[in-house]
Amino acid sequence: MVIQIDGTNTLNKGAELMLVALLEQIEKHHPEATVYYNTNNIGEKSQKFSTNLAIHQRFWLRNSKYPVGVLRRLKLPYTFFTSKHPVKGVNLLLDAAGFQFSDQWNYTKERLDELENYYKKLKSKGTKIIFLPQAFGPFKTNEGKRAVEIINKYADIIFAREEISYNFILEAGADKDKVQLCTDFTLLVKGVLPKLDIQLKDKVCIIPNKKMITHANSSKNEYLSVMGDLISIIRESGREPFLLNHEGIGDLEICNLISKNSNKPLDILNGFNAKEVKGIIGSSYMVISSRFHGVASALNQGVPCLSTSWNHKYEMLFNDFGLSKDYIIGLKPEIGELNKVVKTLLDKTENEIVRDKLKESRVKIDKKVNEMWNLIWNKNI
Numbered sequence: 409m410v411i412q413i414d415g416t417n418t419l420n421k422g423a424e425l426m427l428v429a430l431l432e433q434i435e436k437h438h439p440e441a442t443v444y445y446n447t448n449n450i451g452e453k454s455q456k457f458s459t460n461l462a463i464h465q466r467f468w469l470r471n472s473k474y475p476v477g478v479l480r481r482l483k484l485p486y487t488f489f490t491s492k493h494p495v496k497g498v499n500l501l502l503d504a505a506g507f508q509f510s511d512q513w514n515y516t517k518e519r520l521d522e523l524e525n526y527y528k529k530l531k532s533k534g535t536k537i538i539f540l541p542q543a544f545g546p547f548k549t550n551e552g553k554r555a556v557e558i559i560n561k562y563a564d565i566i567f568a569r570e571e572i573s574y575n576f577i578l579e580a581g582a583d584k585d586k587v588q589l590c591t592d593f594t595l596l597v598k599g600v601l602p603k604l605d606i607q608l609k610d611k612v613c614i615i616p617n618k619k620m621i622t623h624a625n626s627s628k629n630e631y632l633s634v635m636g637d638l639i640s641i642i643r644e645s646g647r648e649p650f651l652l653n654h655e656g657i658g659d660l661e662i663c664n665l666i667s668k669n670s671n672k673p674l675d676i677l678n679g680f681n682a683k684e685v686k687g688i689i690g691s692s693y694m695v696i697s698s699r700f701h702g703v704a705s706a707l708n709q710g711v712p713c714l715s716t717s718w719n720h721k722y723e724m725l726f727n728d729f730g731l732s733k734d735y736i737i738g739l740k741p742e743i744g745e746l747n748k749v750v751k752t753l754l755d756k757t758e759n760e761i762v763r764d765k766l767k768e769s770r771v772k773i774d775k776k777v778n779e780m781w782n783l784i785w786n787k788n789i
Contacts, residue, residue: 409441412498412535414491415505415542417449420655422701424682425594426504426540431459432597437785444498446491448505450476466495492522494529500536502784506569506700507543507721509559509577511552520554527562537562538784541569541590543721545576556580564787567780570724590780591728591773594701595708599686606675608691612642612649612754613706614674615689616666617698618658619718620739628665630739634716635666637743638696639674641750650675652688654699694753696737700725707731708770712753712762729769731762 411434416427427445434441443463445455451473457463468475472489479486487493515523527537539559547553559566560582567590568574574589601608620631642649651663651674660678667674677688689695689702690709697703698716706713707729715722716737723733734749752758 409438409499410444410497411438411441412444412446412495412501414446414501414503415448415508416445417447417452418455418681419449419452421680421682421685422506422594422654422699422704423448423504425597425686425701425705426506428457428682429594429597430502430504430540431457431461431463433781435459435461437781444495446495448491450490466493469493487522487526492526494526494533496533498530498533498535501530501538503537503539503542505542507719509544509547509552509555511546511549512719515551515555517551520551520558523555524558527558531562536564536787538787539563539566541567541593541780542573543569543719544573545580547576547580553580556582560586565784569721570728572720572724588780588783590776592701592704592708592725593777593780594704595770595773596777597683597686599688599690599705599709600683601687601691602680602684604677604688606650608650608688610647610693612647613652613689613692613695613697614638614649614666615652615654615695615697615699615702616659616662617654617716617718618662620698620716621662631716632665632669634737634739634741634746636669637741637746638737638750639666639670641747642754643672645751645754647693647754650677652685652702653678654685654697654702659699694759707766708773710763710766710770712759712766714749714753728773729766731765
C-alpha cells in the first residue's frame, strides 16, 4: 500500500505532532506501507523520523525553494515543485492540515483551480482521500464556498475537529454523509522529556504565537502587554514562568521580545522536536498557550491551561475537555479578572481538581479518536 501524508511539516510543532501521530498509526495498522511525506513547507529538507516505515519525499519538493522563487517571478507555472503535484500510484491520501479551508485564507481563483486539478488527478487514479480532523470555516465568500465544493467533490471522508467547523462546512454545502466529527487526534502520541538545563517542576510554560498579532486584530504592543501582565501575576504568586517556542523564527522573535520586556529575563526553550515539546508541556505545572497544539498537548496530558485565541478552534478544544470559555484570555482583559483566573489555576488545590477533570475527559476522547482510526482503516482501502 502507498499512503501519502498531506498538510504537515516540521516547522510548526503542532503540524509535526500530527505527522508523528499519523506515522504511528500507519506503522501500527500497515507496517508494510510505503509513505510519501508531502510537506506543505516549501523547500523542507529530508527528515529523519523515528519509525520503521519506508518514507519518501519527492526530490523536487525537497529542493523547491529556488525553482519556485524563480518561476513565480517569471509568472510561470510552478505546481510541479509544490505539494500540489499529484504522485502516481497513491492508494490513500491522509490530509492532516490543522486549518486550511476558511474565508480567513483569502484563496484566489488560481489557487482553487490548482487544488481542484490536484484532487481530480489523484481521484482519477483511484486514490482515496480523507481529511483528518481539522478546523473549517467560516465560508461566506464565493471562494470559501468553492473550496468546500472542491473537497466535498473529491473526498471520501471529511473530519471536522469540532461542532462549529462541522456546522460551517455543512452550511457551505458539504454532503452530510461524508462529514464526520472527531476531536484532535494527537492525544495518542506520548511526549518525551528531553534533557534540559532547567527544572520544569512547579514552573509555568508560556507558548507565544505570532498569529496573535497577524490574525487576531491586535497590535504587537497589546499582545506583549498581556504577556507581561501574565508573567507578573505568575511571579507574584511565587512561581517562575518560562517560554517555549512552538514554531520557527517568527515565534522565537516573539519569545525574545517577551523576555526582553520583562523585569527579569525568562528561560526560552527552543529547537526541540514535536514529541519533546509535548514532553516539556506535560511536565509543567501549568500552561498558557497561544498555539492550538500547545493547548491540546496540555489538556490531553492533564495539565491545567489558559489560552489566547484568534479562531473558534481554541474555544471548542476546551469544550471537548468539559471546560468553559472562561479559560480563554482576551487581549484587553480587565487586570482584576486576569489576576483571578491565573491565580485560581496556580492554586494547588484547584490545579489538582482541574487535572482530575482533564484525565476523566481524556478517557472519552481516547475512545472517539480510536473509533475514527477504525473507520479509516475499514474504509475498503
